[in-house]
Amino acid sequence: MRHAHIPYQKVTDMHLWQLCHLAMVVPIADAYYESDDPEKVExxxxxxxxxxxxxxxxxxxxxxxxxxxxxxxxxxxxxxPLSFLTIMLAVTFGSSFGDKFMYQHAMKAPDEMRELHKQFYAYMKRMKKCGCKTKKVL
Structure with a gap:
């Protein structure tokens, strides 16, 4: 990877990394699906x-x-701060990055993203209910 100049990072806890990835991509996809005009959701x-x-x-x-x-x-x-994050999201959603890496994927994989939404929030609910701190419940 070093010779190819592709950025990479070793992850010691892949389960946590995947949860954090879902914590980010699920609300982003939800924003597109809740919009009357997903291309202009920003x-x-x-x-x-x-x-x-x-x-x-x-x-x-x-x-x-x-x-x-x-x-x-x-x-x-x-x-x-929530207000600053809201503005940054609007800028990101309206950018070419947002179009290429967020909008295109969300629009091409709605069934997958809705399933991830369902599973991620069910996982959070189970974690909250059992009071689990480090146990893998998924």
Missing amino acids: KEWKIMRKTAERLKRNFNFLRKQKGKLSPWKMNIFRFL
Whole structure:
């Protein structure tokens, strides 16, 4: 990988990394599906705010349950003020990055994303109910 100049990172807890990935991609996909015009969702401030709230809730929950997030930079969702996160989401959703890596995938895989939504939030509910901190429940 070093010779190919492809950025990479070793992950010691792949389960936690996958949970953090879902904590991010599920609310992003939900934003598109809740919009009347998914291509212009960045203009729907209520949806952008709801997405920001969901991201904060998901990452705060995982941090509380697991003791950390992976990668550590996901903590930005916990610490950014809600209003600033909402604006940043709108900018990201409206960018070419958002189109290429968020919109295209969400629109091409709605069944997969809805299943991930269902499973991720069911997992969170089970974790909350049992008070599990480090146990793998999925």
